[in-house]
Amino acid sequence: MSDSRITTPFGAQSTAAEVIAGVDLLDQRAIVTGAASGIGVETARALARAGADVTLGVRDIMAGERVAREVAASTGNDRVRAAVLDLADLGSVRAFVADWTGPLHILVNNAGVMAPPLTRTAPGWELQFATNHLGHFALTTGLHDALAAAGRSRVASVSSRGHLRGQVDFDDPNFERREYDPWVGYGQSKTANILFAVEADKRWAADGITVNSLHPGAILESNLKRHMSQQEIDAAVASGQTFKTPEQGAATTVLVATWPGLDGVGGRYFEDCNEARPHAAGVTGVAEYALDPEAAARLWQLSTELIAKAG
Template sequence: MTDTAPVSTPFTADSTAEEVIDGIDLTGRRAVVTGGASGIGAETARTLAGAGAQVTLAVRDVEAGRRTAAEIVAATGNEQIRVAPLDLADRKSVAGFLAAWEGPLNILVNNAGVMASPLVRTPEGWELQFATNHLGHFALAVGLHRALAAAGGSRVVSVSSSSHLHSAVCFEDIHFRTREYDPWAAYAQSKTANALFAVGAWERWESDGIAVNSSMPGAVRTRLQRHISEGELERQRAAAGSNVPAWKTPGQGAATNVLLATSSLLEGVGGRYFEDCNQAPLSEPGSSRGVAPFAVDPEAAARLWQLSVETLTA
C-alpha cells in the first residue's frame, strides 16, 4: 500500500495552472477533458496543451468546443487539439465516445457538470445532476479503464466541490422520487459522489498504475452557474459565513486539476480529495473548507460503485 500521510505541495490557493505545470513536458501524452469548451475545463485543457499534450475536448456543444479548440491552438501553437461530442446524461452518447476512442490515455479530467438545475429527469428517470455529474463520468472512466491502464502511470481527476459538504449520497432516494426536490441538495450529493468515485477507483485501479483523486477547484465564475441568479449565488456564499473562499480566476481554479493530472509530487497518491493544490483535511463543523468524512468513506465508496454498476447495466 502507498503512504497515507497527507500530501502537501509548495502551491496554494493563489497558484495558477501555469505555475503548477511549469517545467513539465507532456509531449506524447494524451488527455481528455470533459466540459472543455469553457470555464475551468477550457483553462485546464489550454494548460495541458501548452505543455505539449494531445488534448481531446469532450463536449456537449461541439461548435463551442471547436471555437475553444481554435483559441487553444492560437494561444499555444499546439495543433493536437481535438473535439468529440459527449453528453454525459445520455448513455448512447457516452457509448459512442468510448467506441470512437483508440489507443492509450494518460490523463482523464472529469470536469463537466450541472449545478443547481431545476428538476429534470433523463429518459431512465434519473435526476439530471446525479446522472451528469456522477453516472456519466463513472461510465466514461470505467469505459476508458483499459486505455488508462495501457498508458501506464495515468491520472484521473474527478472534479468535486465544497458543496459536497452539504449532503452525503442519499442512497435511499438518490433521484428524488419520494423526497422533495432541492436543487442544491441534488448538486451536493452528486459532488460527494465525485469524491467517492476517486476512493473507489483507486481501490480497484491502483494495481493498474492509475492514480485517481478528486479536486475542489474553488469558486470561479463560469457557465456552471447558469441556472443560478446573481442574488441567489451571493446568498449562498453569505450563508457559508466568513470562511467562504474568495473568487478565483479560471487559471487559479484549474490549478488543482492540473496538479493532480501532471505533478510528480502526486506519484503513487490516490483516493484523496484536494483543494487549493493540497490534500484537504477533514472538515470542521460549519466550515466551507476541507472534506466531509462521508465523502472519503471506503464503505460508502464501495456501495456507490456497486449501485452505479447496477444502475448503468439495468
C-alpha cells in the same frame, strides 16, 4: 489522514500555468470533459501548453471546436480537438468511448451541472446525479483499458466543497420519493465524485491508474452558475466568499492530473493545490463520509446496477 496529508509548493492563488511549469506531457494524451467554458478551457490550455494531445469532450461541438482552435493558437500546440460528449446521455458516452483508440494518460472529469430545476434523463435519473456522477462513471469505466494501456495514468474527478451539503442517499438517489432540493442534489453528486475516486483508485491502482478528487474553488466566471439566481450570486459575494479566476480554478485540477509529486498517490481529495484537511468548521475541508470506503464500494455497485438497468 492528517499524518500523511500531501502538501505542495502551491496554494489558493496559484494558477494552472504555475502548477504545470516544467512538466513535459509531449508523449501523453488527455481528455477534458466540459472543456468548452470556464475552468475546463484553462485545464485544457495548461495540458496543451505542456505538450499533451488534448481532446475536449463537449456537448456543443461548435463551441468546442472554437475553444480547440483558440487553445491551439495560444499554446502553439495543434494537437487539440473537440469531440461530442453529452454525459447526461449514455448513448453519447458509449459512442465517445467506442471512438477512442490507443492509450489514455490523463482523464479530467470536469463537466458538471449545478442546482437546476428537477430534470430527469431518459432512464429517469435526476440530472445532477446523472451528469456529474453516472455519466463520468460510465465514461471512466469505459476507458479503463485505455488508461491501463498508458502504463501510468491519472484520473482527476472534479468535485466541490458543495459535497458538504449532503451524502449519497442510497435508497433514493434520484429523488423519486423524497422532495427535490437542487442544492441537496448537487451535494449528493459531488460527494459521489469523491467516493468514486476512493473506490476507483482502490480497484485500479494495480493497473497503474491513479484517481483523485478535488475542489477547484468558487469561480464567478463560469457557466456552472447558470441556474443560480442573481440574488443567490449576490448573497455568495456578500458573504465574503473568496473567488478565483478560471486560471486559478484550474490549478488544483492540473496539479492532480500532472504534478510529479503525486505519482502513485490516489484516493484523496484536494483543494487549493493541497490535500484537504478533514472538515471541522467553516466551509473548507473534506467530509468524513465522502472518503468512507464502505460507501465508496456501495456507490460503485449501485452505479453499475443503474447503468446496466438503463441498457
